[in-house]
Amino acid sequence: MHEKAILSVRHLCKRFPLLGAGLFRRQVGTVQACDDVSFDVMRGETLALVGESGSGKTTLGRLIMCAMKPDSGQILFRSKSAAEPIDLVSARPAALKPLRQELQMVFQDPFGSLNPRMTVGQILEEPLRINGLARGTELRYRVVDMLNRVGLHADSVHRYPNAFSGGQRQRIGIARALILRPALVVCDEAVSALDVSIQAQIVNLLASMQEELGLTYIFIAHDLRLVRQVADRIAVLEDGRITQPIPAENFIAALKNGIAASSDASQRARVPSVPVRI
Numbered sequence: 001m002h003e004k005a006i007l008s009v010r011h012l013c014k015r016f017p018l019l020g021a022g023l024f025r026r027q028v029g030t031v032q033a034c035d036d037v038s039f040d041v042m043r044g045e046t047l048a049l050v051g052e053s054g055s056g057k058t059t060l061g062r063l064i065m066c067a068m069k070p071d072s073g074q075i076l077f078r079s080k081s082a083a084e085p086i087d088l089v090s091a092r093p094a095a096l097k098p099l100r101q102e103l104q105m106v107f108q109d110p111f112g113s114l115n116p117r118m119t120v121g122q123i124l125e126e127p128l129r130i131n132g133l134a135r136g137t138e139l140r141y142r143v144v145d146m147l148n149r150v151g152l153h154a155d156s157v158h159r160y161p162n163a164f165s166g167g168q169r170q171r172i173g174i175a176r177a178l179i180l181r182p183a184l185v186v187c188d189e190a191v192s193a194l195d196v197s198i199q200a201q202i203v204n205l206l207a208s209m210q211e212e213l214g215l216t217y218i219f220i221a222h223d224l225r226l227v228r229q230v231a232d233r234i235a236v237l238e239d240g241r242i243t244q245p246i247p248a249e250n251f252i253a254a255l256k257n258g259i260a261a262s263s264d265a266s267q268r269a270r271v272p273s274v275p276v277r278i
């Protein structure tokens with residue numbers, strides 16, 4: 001594991017059953033959604049994972065968030081609270097629980113990812129309560145503090161998600177992810193569902209939160225216009241396989257020149273196959 005890496009993914013594999021059409025939907029094969037994936041994420045950087053629909057971006061994000069188990073491989077995470085990197089794949093549930101606070105996700109759909117029956121205050125209090133991190137005045141203080149940080153008024157605690165616009169809901173989603181003070185945040189198409197003008201505001205918010213809170217981002221996206229604004233390094237996923245991350249400026253220059261800057265021939269062949277809108 002690189003000494004500056006907060007996360008090292010090693011030989012990660014995940015297969016899903018491929019179901020046929022028809023009434024009984026019998027298994028007709030498997031989909032290799034994650035195929036021997038290895039890469040490092042450096043502390044404090046924004047690493048973008050780009051690729052076409054079905055290339056395995058969300059699967060990789062969910063594996064890193066421990067939302068499902070891989071078939072094989074390692075995910076080494078350097079926690080604030082441990083001297084040595086911990087393998088999230090083989091860690092026991094009790095060891096994993098405190099680590100989950102340090103790993104959070106911002107989802108694509110701000111409409112679907114917030115419980116419509118909970119007030120914003122309840123949504124933000126829940127992770128703090130579940131993890132026993134705050135109660136009483138401290139709990140309320142942390143909720144209002146986080147609302148202010150993401151640009152929402154303190155009064156929002158009493159309102160329900162459907163009272164907010166798409167951009168505001170994504171601010172709530174970001175507040176929910178950040179309230180536990182994570183180290184690594186996976187933003188899975190976090191601005192893709194928003195209008196272009198709102199996208200820029202949310203991208204700016206993510207950038208200022210990164211600086212303020214010292215966050216590391218894995219930014220999953222298919223739109224290179226967005227990725228070039230936020231990413232320090234970019235890796236491409238294709239059919240579950242990944243190219244090694246390269247600096248964003250090299251990546252964009254390589255795409256403009258029609259070649260990838262990588263010295264690896266297989267990567268040179270693969271990088272330009274991303275749908276490009278620069």
Ligand SMILES: Nc1ncnc2c1ncn2[C@@H]1O[C@H](COP(=O)(O)OP(=O)(O)OP(=O)(O)O)[C@@H](O)[C@H]1O
Nearest residue numbers: 016017031033051052053054055056057058059060
């Ligand atoms: N739970 C599942 N069961 C079966 N197949 C799955 C499951 N999740 C993902 N897949 C398959 O794994 C492959 C990768 O899917 P994944 O959602 O990770 O890709 P993606 O790059 O995030 O796509 P998109 O941009 O459309 O969200 C696809 O072929 C998908 O159909």
